Amino acid sequence: MDSCSTKVMFMLNDRKLNVEIDPRITLLEFIRNHENLTGTHAGCEHGVCGACTVLVDGKAVRSCLLFAVQLNGQNVETVESLAENNTLSDLQRNFWEYHGLQCGFCTAGILMSLTEFFRGRSECTETEIRELLSGHLCRCTGYTNIIRATIAHARDQGIFCDDS
Amino acid sequence: MKPYPFAYHRPTNLAEALNKLAKLPNPKIIAGGQSLVPMLNFRVAQVDNLIDLSEIDEIKRIENKSQYFYVGSMVSQRELSDDPILEKYLPIFKFALSHVGHAQTRNRGTIGGSLCHLDPSAELPLLAIALEAELYVSSSEGSRKIPANEFAEYMLSPSIEEDEILTHIKIPIKSWSGWGFTEYSRRHGDFAIVAAVCMIKWSEKTTIEEIVLAAGGLCEVPFRLTELERQLIGCHIDQIDINEVVPEKLDFDALDDPFVPAWYRNRIASEAIKTVFSQSLRRSQKASSANG
Numbered sequence: 001m002d003s004c005s006t007k008v009m010f011m012l013n014d015r016k017l018n019v020e021i022d023p024r025i026t027l028l029e030f031i032r033n034h035e036n037l038t039g040t041h042a043g044c045e046h047g048v049c050g051a052c053t054v055l056v057d058g059k060a061v062r063s064c065l066l067f068a069v070q071l072n073g074q075n076v077e078t079v080e081s082l083a084e085n086n087t088l089s090d091l092q093r094n095f096w097e098y099h100g101l102q103c104g105f106c107t108a109g110i111l112m113s114l115t116e117f118f119r120g121r122s123e124c125t126e127t128e129i130r131e132l133l134s135g136h137l138c139r140c141t142g143y144t145n146i147i148r149a150t151i152a153h154a155r156d157q158g159i160f161c162d163d164s
Numbered sequence: 165m166k167p168y169p170f171a172y173h174r175p176t177n178l179a180e181a182l183n184k185l186a187k188l189p190n191p192k193i194i195a196g197g198q199s200l201v202p203m204l205n206f207r208v209a210q211v212d213n214l215i216d217l218s219e220i221d222e223i224k225r226i227e228n229k230s231q232y233f234y235v236g237s238m239v240s241q242r243e244l245s246d247d248p249i250l251e252k253y254l255p256i257f258k259f260a261l262s263h264v265g266h267a268q269t270r271n272r273g274t275i276g277g278s279l280c281h282l283d284p285s286a287e288l289p290l291l292a293i294a295l296e297a298e299l300y301v302s303s304s305e306g307s308r309k310i311p312a313n314e315f316a317e318y319m320l321s322p323s324i325e326e327d328e329i330l331t332h333i334k335i336p337i338k339s340w341s342g343w344g345f346t347e348y349s350r351r352h353g354d355f356a357i358v359a360a361v362c363m364i365k366w367s368e369k370t371t372i373e374e375i376v377l378a379a380g381g382l383c384e385v386p387f388r389l390t391e392l393e394r395q396l397i398g399c400h401i402d403q404i405d406i407n408e409v410v411p412e413k414l415d416f417d418a419l420d421d422p423f424v425p426a427w428y429r430n431r432i433a434s435e436a437i438k439t440v441f442s443q444s445l446r447r448s449q450k451a452s453s454a455n456g
Contacts, residue, residue: 004171023214026201045165046202047269059242059271064165064202066272069172070194081319102432115270134352135266 008072013081021068028052028063030077035145037110039079050136054078055075060113079108100149102140110136124154125163167204173215178222181215187214187325195277196262198269223331233335237276244275244389256343258289266353276330280450285356289316290380294361297335301328316385341366341424341451344443348432356381358432362440370401370454380416382433410434
């Protein structure tokens, strides 16, 4: 319905976008189908699974529960923003080394939630990590390696407090 | 998955939003959208005009007055939970907020959105009722105040007119001696099958002077268990056997569905109420021993 198209301006991975879009297009659909950033995955599309999690103004949110037109003036970061020049970020490298994924479907969302979690944090516990990961469904790993990878990253940053 | 087509509006002040709400056909307010967008995606809800309140600064404030907390309806659940003084004055609110969805939905979900959506098992309406919050709504005609228990009229149906917008709530700050909050759900972050709240004020550290017991998820809307409250007021701490006061099977007109039958909700509610009462006792004892 073109008559309803709405203008919106926002940042996507440090790129300024000025677009006119149908309001019913979710941020998820916009990222994947309009911008071809397919690292963000479409899972349940009603906010339960966490596969589509991205950062908006630094906060982890479900991109399936947001319309792109709602993002006026805001800053969106997707999983594509993590690696620099094909070099994995420290968090991604830990997921690689500790095998924190199997099929990888949920991984992009988890990495984005953890990116928010670790920014500016001076300490973290396993309980907090588990609590955060409860917002993501992983059907392969049973979470064990995801938690190992995350704790390894926290140790690398020197902020892990053992509360087990 | 896509909703039906709609037009989108992003007013920058309340008057403009109220005007649009009154004039546009089939309008709907979107706050954080964490419940509305799934409903639109599934086409359970259908709107022609979506009015986004996210750029209206006047309904995004948090203020701590000495008597109450003022919370704008567009304050996110995350912002309120992060407020540095919330824990000091309303620790139960801070604790209960950690049960609202997941961190990733609390980043978007708002206080006002959850109250107006009025899901039977949502934590915020339960807290508003237990804490006797006052809800303020505006229309182009003026503003009015609605007590939380009157606001929660029927399932998913607050007592708010079609042209009204919830602008802010006031949560009274009272010095309770102890409090308890629990929630039973299949998985953490799921909708609660039953949630319960208890707050107690003792006189002379031994007799119940005031008590609030409330349950959510059990019936169409959260409610106070006034009968039980009456029974407990004036009781001496040594005389209360909570297992005797709260029957094993409650008999409320509970929600009933194939996964969670009414009798089961009533059983769980009985346990939840005993749990929050015991939590309140423990917290009161801790507080009184800390005070010497």
